[in-house]
Amino acid sequence: MTGPQLTVRVTHRFAAAPERVFDAWLQPETIGLWMFGHTGLQEEVLHLRTDPRVGGAFSFLVRRGSEDVDHVGHYLEIDRPRRLVFTWTVVPNPEEGSRVTIEIRPLDAGCELTLTHEIPPAFAEWVERTREGWTHLVDALGRAIG
Secondary structure, three states, X not given: OOOOOEEEEEEEEEOOOXXXXXXXXXXXXXXXXXXXXXXXXXXXXXXXXXXXXOOOEEEEEEEEOOEEEEEEEEEEEEEOOOEEEEEEEEEOEEEEEEEEEXXXXXXXXXXXXXXXXXXXXXXXXXXXHHHHHHHHHHHHHHHHHO
């Protein structure tokens, strides 16, 4: 990613501890409970793999109809339970790379997550759909972790 980016920001409050919300982004068994299957798309999860360390990679491969779609990226920052930064790319379209930052702030009861997704300007038409998608997913995360 180079140059100015478009920014999508979503905020959500959770009744869960910051550590639990943070870990839900890194543990495949938890990711499988909220990230896929809640979007209204007919998809089959083929694998969810993470290597949760700075420089480590992830791959979330799903089959949608006859097409395999792999959501891949690398972890750039991991500061549990406050901040997680990773690249986000969808294969077979790797030129669509972007950056996602998760910031978690503790509250008296639970925590507040702010997700910031930086998107290349060429994808301006996808900003609102991206915001809706992340909003839906963090809602699903809240339901999954209670």
